[in-house]
Amino acid sequence: MKNGYDILSAAVREAANDNLGAEETVTRIINDLDFAGLTILRRYPVVDYAQPVQVIKEEGSATYSAVAWAYGASVTDLRGRPGHLVMWQESGQMQAAWFDGEGANSRLLQYRVINVPPAPATAFVAPCGACQKAAS
Numbered sequence: 315m316k317n318g319y320d321i322l323s324a325a326v327r328e329a330a331n332d333n334l335g336a337e338e339t340v341t342r343i344i345n346d347l348d349f350a351g352l353t354i355l356r357r358y359p360v361v362d363y364a365q366p367v368q369v370i371k372e373e374g375s376a377t378y379s380a381v382a383w384a385y386g387a388s389v390t391d392l393r394g395r396p397g398h399l400v401m402w403q404e405s406g407q408m409q410a411a412w413f414d415g416e417g418a419n420s421r422l423l424q425y426r427v428i429n430v431p432p433a434p435a436t437a438f439v440a441p442c443g444a445c446q447k448a449a450s
Contacts, residue, residue, distance in 0.1 A: 321350050358426060360395065361417040366430040369402045369409075378402040380427065386412055400427050 316324075325346040329339040347353070361367065363382040370377050380402035387396045395415025402409050411419050417427035 316350065318347065318350075318352055321346050321352065358417055358428065360415055361413070361427050362429055363398045367400060367427050368430050369400060369404075370426050370428055371404075372424045376404075378404055382427075383410070 322343060325343045329342050334342065367380050367382055368377050369380045380400050382398040383401050384399040385396060386398060397412055397414035399410060400413050411422050413419050413427045419425055
């Protein structure tokens with residue numbers, strides 16, 4: 315059984331022998347790892363642009379409410395999921411950028427789009443009847 319390093323080195327060697335470009339080399343590496351049963355884990359969940367979104371900056375140092383403005387079929391992640399044009403306001407100025415299906419932008423690495431996390435639910439728990447009897 316080969317480990318991930320062996321598979322990566324073989325894929326890069328084969329890509330160099332075949333004179334493949336960067337994009338074809340990445341595709342070959344991903345396919346070889348997938349065929350070997352290894353997976354590339356995501357760091358962030360897939361963004362559902364139909365739901366409310368936020369833009370986070372530098373690993374959560376700042377968050378901005380955002381709007382997914384336009385769909386872009388040509389902006390895709392490694393799995394082929396399409397992205398959107400996202401607009402947000404930062405320091406009083408409107409910003410806009412294309413983000414892929416995983417919420418990343420290849421040029422603005424310090425920004426990421428996430429779905430707005432749901433607000434935590436709070437509930438009032440009434441004391442049970444046995445507790446009321448014990449208290450009296």
